[in-house]
């Protein structure tokens with residue numbers, strides 16, 4: 001057990017806390033059946049992709065067991081209030097980190113729920129050091145928590161989060177959803 005560095009309770013709600021009977025995570029590494037070329041070579045991800053011109057470029061640094069470490073360098077384009085990072089983008093960097101925890105457990109998952117606590121502002125020019133780890137697995141559900149520190153990996157905690165990731169079939173990513181995305185009226189035309 002790590003000692004919480006802030007006086008607030010943990011970030012997880014009942015929906016992001018593993019239920020009774022959840023299994024401990026088993027760090028298998030990414031499942032080769034899921035790591036198709038299409039997925040692995042994809043650089044368009046807003047969170048981490050090199051080809052996402054306006055993306056966050058979250059850098060994946062280290063994986064140890066079921067714990068993942070990443071870094072997010074906050075640039076001017078990420079501001080909410082002047083000089084400070086926008087909270088939604090900090091949540092995105094966290095989503096990226098927690099999602100990759102599930103991936104390294106060999107699970108093909110999407111974010112079902114993401115809860116965030118903001119504890120301190122993150123300044124432009126700073127680096128947010130993120131860490132995510134799995135708290136349990138129950139059926140298709142993978143429970144993950146994380147934190148982001150400023151000024152270094154052991155600096156003060158600026159953001160904490162808890163997420164629920166849900167395993168999906170490959171078809172989730174390959175299905176043609178063009179019709180679903182169209183407005184209902186336009187979709188009704190043959």
Ligand SMILES: CCCCC/C=C\C/C=C\C/C=C\C/C=C\CCCC(=O)SCCNC(=O)CCNC(=O)[C@H](O)C(C)(C)COP(=O)(O)OP(=O)(O)OC[C@H]1O[C@@H](n2cnc3c(N)ncnc32)[C@H](O)[C@@H]1OP(=O)(O)O
Nearest residue numbers: 015039040095096099100103109110111112113139166168
């Ligand atoms: C994710 C990208 C992967 C791409 C991989 C590419 C390269 C790989 C390399 C590295 C990977 C690195 C990092 C990963 C990166 C990024 C992370 C970003 C991830 C995202 O940015 S991803 C986009 C946003 N995300 C969505 O776009 C999801 C939209 N959504 C749905 O697609 C459905 O909603 C779905 C599938 C979630 C569930 O739908 P479904 O029909 O399959 O299943 P169902 O509803 O039955 O839920 C099953 C059980 O989950 C419980 N459950 C579900 N949702 C819950 C909630 N909100 N709260 C509490 N419990 C919930 C139910 O209660 C039930 O629980 P129970 O089994 O106990 O009944």
